[in-house]
Amino acid sequence: MTVRTRFAPSPTGFLHIGGARTALFSWAYAKKYSGKFILRIEDTDVERSTPAAVQAILDGMAWLGLDYDEGPFYQMQRMETYEKVLQTMLDAGTAYYCYCSKEELETLRETQMQQGLKPRYDGRWRPEVGKTLPQAPQDIQPVIRFKNPQTGMVAWDDLVKGRIEISNEELDDLIVARADGTPTYNFCVVVDDFEMGITQVIRGDDHVNNTPRQINMLIALGAKIPQYAHLSMILGDDGQKLSKRHGAVSVMQYHEDGYLPEAVLNYLARLGWSHGDAEIFNMQQFCEWFDLDHITPSAAQFNTEKLNWLNAHYIKEINISLLASDIRARLQANRIEPSGASFLNNILTLYRERANNLNQLAKDIAYFYTRPTPSAEDIEKYITPEIMPAMQKLQQLLSNIEWTAETIHHEISAVVAEFSLKFPKVAMPLRVMITGTAQSPSIDQVMDLLGKEETLARIQKYLSVCT
């Protein structure tokens, strides 16, 4: 049987890191077994679902490169199917109308909670042989409830958590259709997973409690039960649960924050899953290695430091022209127009070794395109009056050479020797004058790249001021 997995987000917000990992694992599982990965948008909550959120999810998946074989299917466009199944269940007696009002249910819940009981529907409208149902009130639009078995046990072998058994006594008759006739989540999931032939349901473990209900409905429909794999949640950097007001950010935020999708993907893959000691691997390797046996059942805390490390790795590894086009966009966002493709490539070749963030990288190389303003502290610390004679001499020597990193280095060394200085004594002021900061790659290489004219002009600026 071919593997069919799905990712089924509800479009009530952006694609966050937890959802992205769920999607990644489902995607990888399908890829590993040459199966199909299906995208299904669960938009039955009309109140909270928005087209913008749908787009955000699509964008997030596209950025990560998580492509789907079928879909996106929208549940709101499948109403006819749900209604048909609902009618079948009503006819078969596995579902029934319930005329309880919301208020009635609310008081029921409250009393049960007060008595220390698990709040659940008491089955007052549940038809039973030999039981007389109350008179249906005229003013209430009924909901439809699923007639859950009252005895026995539901069990499944969770691919992540192992065997889970839940007594049917813990379950109640859940609402499958609202008073307005629209079907609810648990019901739609069941119908869709069944009809779409999903073989492995890989989802967040906040759904383990829904699983027994869904299995019971699947049984009632005579469907084959898929395998379930419940992924534990991802906690924030501080160990706290991710929520809208705390830490939960869109995966696209990582793009904005200067991360490569390769890094995010590799990081996410390694969060809750492992392959021995493997830390760095691409998606092709991941798909080959991926399995459900090596997923940790416990929650994982997000660690930005490690993401940064992976980001640094991929900034070094990625194809230079891909890197250049990304950095070009970031420079332009800062109103810097990078001239000359090969110039940018050369700069990046020099700088990518030391970067772990694309925004920082773009910022660090900005001085190649626009003259920098060093901080007052750096000027005071490095561009001292005592060093000026040496700088004067260097400027003079540099203006007469053929411009290469080697020749530049040679002249700096000459000045260092002539004035009996240490190399950094000359290199540091140069660095500040040229790059605007006290940190950069080898200054001779920087000068070489910047070009003779511009370099000499930047040095001259300080010589003029001080003389």
Added chain:
RNA sequence: GUCCCCAUCGUCUAGAGGCCUAGGACACCUCCCUUUCACGGAGGCGACCGGGGUUCGAAUCCCCGUGGGGACGCCA
């Protein structure tokens, strides 16, 4: 409250009874490299939640605690 899940270095994890005086990675510390900052290289610090069993032998299996999390919607 009831039910369910989880528990190895600060963090992500390896570990499916002996290979474990518990391995790797991030972070941290030291040293090396060095033209500053990084990168890189070499070391170091650092964990099996507690208590009972089972067993010749337990991080691994069982039970009980404890701690954390989740679910109990006409949300998904």
